[in-house]
Amino acid sequence: MQEGLFEAGEDCRIQTGCIVGLKYRDDCRPAVLGKGARIRAGTIIYADVVIGDDFQTGHHVMIREKTAIGHHVVVGTNTVIDGQVSIGDFVKIESNCYIPTNVTVGSRIFLGPNVTLTNDRYPLKMRDQYRPEGPVLEDGVTLGAGVIVCPGVRIGEGSFVAAGAVVTKDVPPRTMVKGVPGRFSPLPEKLRELNIALSWMKYLKA
Structure with a gap:
């Protein structure tokens, strides 16, 4: 993993070839990862991103600044979240x-x-x-x-x-x-229950 500006909760695993907390301006804040995150190789997460517990990515995911992500979220390989996005649980x-x-x-x-x-x-x-x-x-x-x-x-x-x-x-x-x-x-009717x-x-x- 390349060094970045971030804070991580317990039991986070970040594979090699990732950047977590990519600094894009002088006054940005650390990226925050909740407990149990699994960040796979090639992923880039910018600074000013806040992510809840039990987060997982595939490979080569990009999550840009000012994004807030809740708990128990999975983001698949090659997906781009281009910043200023809010995602629930x-x-x-x-x-x-x-x-x-x-x-x-x-x-x-x-x-x-x-x-x-x-x-x-x-x-x-x-x-x-x-x-x-x-x-x-x-x-x-x-x-x-x-x-x-x-x-x-x-x-x-x-x-x-x-x-x-x-x-x-x-x-x-x-x-x-x-x-x-x-x-x-x-x-x-069979599709009316929540996911x-x-x-x-x-x-x-x-």
Whole structure:
């Protein structure tokens, strides 16, 4: 591991080839890792990042500054979290996802591989009016593989977005979204319970 500016809780394991607490300005604060973190080779975590307990990464993850991540979160290989992002507890983000600035991710959320969230309505146009506006994912949301979510979209609690869909407008709670552009339908009863991974169960029942 290359030296960085960070504080780590008990039983953290950081593989070789990582940078934790990358200093990007003179007055930045240390990155903070909670207990039991597992940081795999090639990962870069900037300073001014705060992460809760039981955090895990795949390889070559990048997490930029001013990001706050809760407890029991997994971030898959080659995923980029581009800073100024808030992520709740019990979240699983698969490999090759992109999360830009100004995104809010709630708790008990699943992002499948190759999910792309966006925050710029008119890339490289109207720069004098540029205001990055990332999506908001409310608690219990599932995004299937390859989903794209457009800037400023709010996806309501417990909604399920099928693989490959493009979400262009706000989604009401407990809604199924399919297709390009995404079309809404009532969420099937069998998908209405909040997301739960086997590794989360002992904590959620405590």
